[in-house]
Amino acid sequence: MSESIGIVITGASGRMGQMLVKTVTERDGVHVAGVVERPGHDWVGRDLGVLMGGTESGVIVSDDPAAAFAGAQAVIDFTAPSATISFAKTAAAAGVAHIIGTTGFTEEDLVALAEAGQGGVTIRAGNMSLGVNLLVQLTKRVAAALDEDYDIEVIEAHHRRKVDAPSGTALMLGEAAAEGRGVALKDVEDRARDGITGARERGAIGFSVIRGGDIVGEHDVMFAADGERIILRHVASDRGVFARGAVKAALWAQGKDAGDYDMLDVLGL
Ligand SMILES: NC(=O)C1=CN([C@@H]2O[C@H](COP(=O)(O)OP(=O)(O)OC[C@H]3O[C@@H](n4cnc5c(N)ncnc54)[C@H](OP(=O)(O)O)[C@@H]3O)[C@@H](O)[C@H]2O)C=CC1
Numbered sequence: 001m002s003e004s005i006g007i008v009i010t011g012a013s014g015r016m017g018q019m020l021v022k023t024v025t026e027r028d029g030v031h032v033a034g035v036v037e038r039p040g041h042d043w044v045g046r047d048l049g050v051l052m053g054g055t056e057s058g059v060i061v062s063d064d065p066a067a068a069f070a071g072a073q074a075v076i077d078f079t080a081p082s083a084t085i086s087f088a089k090t091a092a093a094a095g096v097a098h099i100i101g102t103t104g105f106t107e108e109d110l111v112a113l114a115e116a117g118q119g120g121v122t123i124r125a126g127n128m129s130l131g132v133n134l135l136v137q138l139t140k141r142v143a144a145a146l147d148e149d150y151d152i153e154v155i156e157a158h159h160r161r162k163v164d165a166p167s168g169t170a171l172m173l174g175e176a177a178a179e180g181r182g183v184a185l186k187d188v189e190d191r192a193r194d195g196i197t198g199a200r201e202r203g204a205i206g207f208s209v210i211r212g213g214d215i216v217g218e219h220d221v222m223f224a225a226d227g228e229r230i231i232l233r234h235v236a237s238d239r240g241v242f243a244r245g246a247v248k249a250a251l252w253a254q255g256k257d258a259g260d261y262d263m264l265d266v267l268g269l
């Protein structure tokens, strides 16, 4: 029988953190080896099982990432960019795979993240669900098949507490559309429209953002031409899809060579 994989969850009290605790606890072959919150957080020093509304689990919430990562096999991290950059360095030093779901990185953050994680196994994706990663591949294909008579627009909707925009998923879809077209997203993206914008630029890839209520995550990629529109859509109604993808990534990471991977690698898409 193979050994259970020990997973540390950072930001365990967050929306995704709690879903990850539940998913890892319920799944065979993995267990919660530790959880981390920032110093001063009111979960620190308390029993995770009790905090999650159950009985004592023996897992005590830590504010010391290095101590929590030691002896684990993977860290699943859905927190914030600055925290993730710091966790990347600690995970690489501990020889623990770092599974990153955090979004909202700037270009400079991504450089710092790559540097921090050097020598370790890193898997990062703005969306860990199977459905969205399939949508990425479909978007690439459709964009490659159509010319610039088809205007590409990425539309995303999320809950009122989301802090970054456009979503990591919207950017993945924009990148896929740009790749399909053979252009760089940074050269064609149109992220903000307000006032007298002028007519749409041919070849632009536009982004629209909706924030409201408890929307888990919805993404459309629209190809709009004269006389017809093609719309590729993904709707997430349960954060479990992201958590299950992250656990799959943690398992896939075991024994892999150091390097940066994404969910397309994990899912073989
Ligand atoms: N890739 C994917 O599939 C998905 C990605 N996401 C992304 O995951 C991230 C988290 O989302 P969500 O769970 O909704 O957000 P929440 O705000 O609910 O949770 C974030 C958690 O991270 C914690 N945190 C922040 N900084 C630190 C730190 N330095 N050390 C330890 N913990 C820290 C927060 O603690 P505190 O309250 O103290 O700040 C909080 O508990 C976002 O970037 C989101 O876009 C979300 C869903 C799916």
Ligand SMILES: O=C(O)C1=N[C@H](C(=O)O)C[C@H](O)C1
Residues within 6 Å of the ligand: 103, 126, 127, 158, 159, 162, 166, 167, 168, 169, 170, 216, 217, 218
């Ligand atoms: O913050 C969220 O909630 C989500 N964030 C990810 C993103 O930025 O795309 C993934 C998912 O859509 C939910």
